Amino acid sequence: MFRLQSSKVLAVDMTGDAVKAKNGSMVAYDGEMAFKKLSGGGEGLRGMVTRRLTGEQMTLMEVKGHGTCFFADRASEINLVGLQGERLFVESSNLLATDGGLRTGTSFTGLRGASQGNGLFTTTIEGHGQAAIMSDGPAVLLRVSPQYPLTVDPGAYVAHQGNLRQSFQSGVTFRTFVGEGGGEAFQIRFEGDGLVYVQPSERNTIAGDV
Secondary structure: OEEEEEOOEEEEEEEEEEEEEEOOOEEEEEEEEEEEEEOOOOOHHHHHHHHHHHOOOOOEEEEEEEEEEEEOOOOOEEEEEEEEEEEEEEOHHHEEEEEOOOEEEEEEOOHHHHHHOOOOEEEEEEEEEEEEEEEOOOOEEEEEEOOEOEEEOOOOEEEEEEEEEEEEEEEOOHHHHOOOOOOOEEEEEEEEEEEEEEOOOOOOOOOOOO
8 A cells, every 4th residue: 555656755645545645745635535634643532632741743634536646745755654553652743644544643752752842642544454654864763672772862752663762861962063963962861662763853952952
């Protein structure tokens, strides 16, 4: 159902089924398609209230029909992730599209969200199907094992999956050394067994170095 037309364009072939995608990300389609804006981005009332309280912005639309629909957003690189019942955690700004049958919701992530000003929650995707996530430049997939924990700059973090524990620690970044930092720097530490997606470019965050 999901395939890459290019590294920056997602093609979704539909035969009457539905897909959820970032609002405004449709760039072309052939066949017959219907578009509907989804409120809140999460499942049900709880998801809507959570988004409103935290300010986390993930406006989705539902696309349903017969034909092929093409999605892209700001020439970002697109990465396909197949889920077999597990849960994927992804920054809302990095989510492009999911199979209509996948459940989207929110998960508490604590300090990192508050530091970035994106709220205290991140987006969760769960079920069986495919998701398309975006990165600024080709995403790098890093393995975390019990013997080798991983520390990630919050601005480079895209998504993670597996049996991972997240913690937040004070640290330094390159920007701190060159004098561009505007506050305390934080890093995300992952421990356990799983995968972390990072991008080779840092998104803009509050204070410049968190």
